[in-house]
Amino acid sequence: MTLLSLDMLLVLEKLILIIIIVFASLGIALYTTFAERKVAAILQDRPGPERAGPFGLFQPLADGLKLIMKEEIIPSSSNKALFILGPGLAMTAALMTCAVIPWGSTVHLFGREIDLQIADINIGILYVFGVVSLGVYGIMIGGWASNNKFSLMAALRGASQAISYELAMGIALIALLMTTNTLSLREIVNQQMAPGHLWNIAYQPLGFLLFFICAMAECNRTPFDLPEAENELNFGYHQEYSSMKLGFYLFSEYINMIMSSAIMASLYFGGFDIPFFDEKILPQNMAALVGVGALLIKIVIFIFIFMWIRWTIPRFRYDQLMNLGWKSLIPLALANMLATGAWILYHG
Amino acid sequence: MSTTEILFFFLSALAIFSAIMVLISKNPIYSVLWLVVTFFAISGHYILLNAQFLAIVNIIVYAGAIMVLFLFVVMLMNLNQQNEPQKGLWMKVAGVVSGGCFLMVFVSLVRQAVDLRTKVAMTTGGDIGLIKNLGRVLFNDYVVPFEITSVLFLSAMVGAIVMGKKD
Numbered sequence: 472m473t474l475l476s477l478d479m480l481l482v483l484e485k486l487i488l489i490i491i492i493v494f495a496s497l498g499i500a501l502y503t504t505f506a507e508r509k510v511a512a513i514l515q516d517r518p519g520p521e522r523a524g525p526f527g528l529f530q531p532l533a534d535g536l537k538l539i540m541k542e543e544i545i546p547s548s549s550n551k552a553l554f555i556l557g558p559g560l561a562m563t564a565a566l567m568t569c570a571v572i573p574w575g576s577t578v579h580l581f582g583r584e585i586d587l588q589i590a591d592i593n594i595g596i597l598y599v600f601g602v603v604s605l606g607v608y609g610i611m612i613g614g615w616a617s618n619n620k621f622s623l624m625a626a627l628r629g630a631s632q633a634i635s636y637e638l639a640m641g642i643a644l645i646a647l648l649m650t651t652n653t654l655s656l657r658e659i660v661n662q663q664m665a666p667g668h669l670w671n672i673a674y675q676p677l678g679f680l681l682f683f684i685c686a687m688a689e690c691n692r693t694p695f696d697l698p699e700a701e702n703e704l705n706f707g708y709h710q711e712y713s714s715m716k717l718g719f720y721l722f723s724e725y726i727n728m729i730m731s732s733a734i735m736a737s738l739y740f741g742g743f744d745i746p747f748f749d750e751k752i753l754p755q756n757m758a759a760l761v762g763v764g765a766l767l768i769k770i771v772i773f774i775f776i777f778m779w780i781r782w783t784i785p786r787f788r789y790d791q792l793m794n795l796g797w798k799s800l801i802p803l804a805l806a807n808m809l810a811t812g813a814w815i816l817y818h819g
Numbered sequence: 820m821s822t823t824e825i826l827f828f829f830l831s832a833l834a835i836f837s838a839i840m841v842l843i844s845k846n847p848i849y850s851v852l853w854l855v856v857t858f859f860a861i862s863g864h865y866i867l868l869n870a871q872f873l874a875i876v877n878i879i880v881y882a883g884a885i886m887v888l889f890l891f892v893v894m895l896m897n898l899n900q901q902n903e904p905q906k907g908l909w910m911k912v913a914g915v916v917s918g919g920c921f922l923m924v925f926v927s928l929v930r931q932a933v934d935l936r937t938k939v940a941m942t943t944g945g946d947i948g949l950i951k952n953l954g955r956v957l958f959n960d961y962v963v964p965f966e967i968t969s970v971l972f973l974s975a976m977v978g979a980i981v982m983g984k985k986d
Contacts (some may be wrong), residue, residue, distance in 0.1 A: 550846075550848075553848070553852075590904065592871060593871065593949060593950065594871045594872055594875050594950060596874070597872070597875045597879065597950075598875055600875075600879055600883075601875050601878040601879045601882075601883060601884075604879055604880065604882070604883025604887075605878075605883060606876075607883075607887050608887070608890075609853070611887065611890055611894070612852075615848070615890075615894050623894065626894075627891065627895075630887060630890075630891065634884065634887065645843075655831070816862060
């Protein structure tokens with residue numbers, strides 16, 4: 472009797488892929504915190520963390536250990552179930568994005584062709600949007616359940632900021648999708664790898680700029696980190712959190728950063744494409760591995776730019792943030808979309 | 820039992836359970852969150868019908884935008900058990916009875932409808948829900964209703980701005 476008619480090997484393959492990608496993301500996020508401190512130190516002309524291990528490389532492990540060992544405090548007046556749900560949701564939403572990102576081309580292993588992507592669904596980029604729009608819940612639920620007015624205010628700020636910038640991001644993306652004619656991330660990357668086709672940044676420079684700004688706002692990075700503005704809101708929506716729950720919130724920010732870098736690299740910078748190089752001359756597995764490396768390098772560059780901006784530009788005021796979102800980015804994105812449409816109509 | 824059936828029964832049970840939880844939760848915040856779970860279960864059903872676009876738009880629009888606004892309102896009004904008007908016992912009984920009658924009529928209607936009797940849900944073959952086909956249908960066969968809807972949306976947006984504007 473067969474209860475389930477499933478290709479068990481496929482399930483196993485995907486399961487291994489999921490485990491690798493999730494743990495790799497967590498590992499990279501761990502070292503992104505270290506990189507953040509080092510970049511900040513370099514920009515501020517000081518050595519930064521250097522005591523734990525060679526070049527301070529064990530610092531993130533020490534930080535993680537410290538967070539785990541801290542006392543777990545759940546405020547007595549908080550809503551306990553939602554208080555615990557909040558950080559979990561933030562983390563889940565951050566990690567769910569990795570399902571549709573094409574991390575590399577196809578690997579040939581044990582007689583199977585394995586796509587280095589968890590799911591190539593034909594609505595790939597819309598899926599990312601769905602998950603991003605869920606990220607708000609983690610902040611809102613956590614902020615409200617803490618039963619602290621600063622947390623609630625920060626949560627409301629975070630949610631309204633996320634919703635406002637999602638609009639401009641969506642419109643910037645529509646312009647890109649009009650040129651690619653597909654929503655599948657793998658196909659978008661393959662189009663960019665095709666000979667004679669430039670990366671999408673060449674066709675959509677304004678769209679990329681808008682997307683980048685909005686991605687920064689979605690990740691709550693400075694200059695858009697209004698939800699955690701210490702001088703106005705003490706510590707923001709995770710003020711009442713301690714120990715690993717706080718760690719989850721802080722960590723999900725870094726994971727969001729990695730995922731949005733990966734999305735931007737795939738959409739506008741050719742994903743796992745190596746510039747000025749034809750991957751077809753390499754053996755298949757070699758090409759896939761080199762492609763993964765290329766994507767990782769692009770992600771690292773994006774993360775560095777995120778940090779560079781964080782430690783250079785001060786935080787916006789709230790009205791400036793809303794004005795930028797609604798009065799500059801959305802009209803620009805609309806104009807970009809109309810221009811792209813007109814261009815396709817007359818030249819395409 | 821095939822995988823599709825298992826998924827179908829799981830999603831149906833989840834949808835019904837969370838819909839009931841929406842009704843019986845005392846705290847409005849829980850109601851909103853259970854409603855989000857319901858939307859997810861329904862999106863799962865759309866995916867089983869191979870309507871991926873509908874599924875993801877359901878999540879983006881309902882779970883991602885509308886329910887966040889609901890959550891906003893509930894959080895800002897700080898609704899809770901204490902200041903929610905309590906209904907009398909008879910009111911509750913009457914509500915359950917009339918709701919149950921409606922459910923019975925509805926179920927028998929769906930079961931006996933001539934239009935539905937011969938139709939079987941296309942769980943694997945149907946591809947009308949894919950974004951390419953949906954776009955073709957919307958812009959070829961249903962272009963007038965589509966445009967009318969967009970005008971309706973525009974007027975609703977203008978209305979919202981007019982109402983929200985301080986004067």
